[in-house]
């Protein structure tokens with residue numbers, strides 16, 4: 001047998017080098033190269049040098065056998081595209097303490113209660129701890145198989161000895177280790193190797209595999225990107241630990257959409273599903289203060305109403321502060337530049353703070369108008385009408401451009417009792433039929449002039 005090769009592996013990006021370096025030659029991160037033993041000539045393949053003739057089949061014949069496993073936790077099922085796909089692998093990342101273990105225990109217990117077979121492998125918590133949590137969640141009687149095991153060889157042996165479960169949860173992939181490698185658990189090679197072997201097992205046995213992955217300081221799933229490439233679905237569980245809202249977001253999904261979100265609320269008895277997030281996000285809003293505007297956004301297939309909050313105040317500093325939470329900072333810079341140049345608002349000497357209430361992150365350009373409305377409202381010190389909402393993309397010229405799914409946004413707003421909407425001029429026929437009073441505007445100046453009360457109303461409904 002050949003001597004195992006030695007290599008230095010970057011713990012950030014997974015790049016390998018035969019020599020140690022202070023700075024990774026690939027991703028240029030400092031102090032991330034760690035010596036890890038590579039595979040010998042025999043390795044994961046079992047040392048077979050010669051291959052075998054593979055059996056080629058036609059894609060057209062036979063059925064796909066993708067009957068999904070419905071876990072019963074609706075928000076989770078929806079985010080992954082309608083339940084778990086047998087034989088698939090899913091990676092779920094999130095900061096420590098965000099609720100990954102709680103979520104997966106709830107998923108496992110729901111499935112077990114519905115007569116599914118589940119194995120929950122924990123490398124982080126002991127049986128008594130997980131039992132305590134299950135009791136707290138009111139799921140103490142769910143027949144979930146549990147093992148506090150981290151050795152991959154024993155896990156595989158157990159799994160292959162008997163009927164494989166429908167769902168295998170591994171909490172977390174960073175705690176597993178394979179004796180095929182000398183490196184410590186949690187290193188890039190171990191994470192990669194253990195994931196690969198488990199994924200192969202899942203494919204062979206048709207079990208759905210869920211891996212928990214820790215994330216690094218800058219929000220990436222620890223271990224190389226290659227784990228994200230190996231799995232079928234990557235989810236992030238996010239939210240502010242100080243807030244009770246938690247958002248489950250699909251980043252990659254081979255079996256469903258990637259723009260879907262699931263909203264949960266962390267309560268004393270575990271995660272509660274939030275079927276109507278808008279009500280939650282707008283729950284304790286203070287509509288009477290200047291600087292708040294409601295945006296009707298779309299997250300996946302669902303409309304979600306959120307509040308943009310802005311604070312614009314004269315700055316004591318030479319270079320004013322610009323801080324933004326929940327939105328893109330370069331987008332904020334663009335809106336400020338448009339307000340300054342096209343609408344003659346002198347914002348240059350002001351500190352600007354912008355926040356999306358509730359811990360949601362908005363990526364849609366459709367939010368431009370709501371952000372601008374909140375900023376202008378704070379700047380002039382007038383509160384916006386309380387039953388009014390905003391959406392529309394702002395171009396660099398200040399023109400308001402139409403956005404997608406306007407009728408759906410308006411419908412949600414109507415359901416939640418909003419009476420008016422400031423929207424782009426170019427509306428589709430369906431949106432015009434909305435029960436909400438529409439105030440179409442074609443340029444940002446229409447809006448700023450109305451708010452400052454200096455011009456004639458921009459509400460020229462067509």
Ligand code: TYD
Pocket residue numbers: 094095096097098099100101102103133136137266267268269270271
């Ligand atoms: P946990 O699932 O252990 O997080 P992760 O696995 O992502 O590290 O969640 C731990 C946090 O959730 C902890 O700070 C306490 C809180 N929590 C509740 O508020 N209610 C509950 O019912 C449970 C089980 C946890």
Ligand code: MG
Pocket residue numbers: 100101102124171
């Ligand atoms: Mg955990």
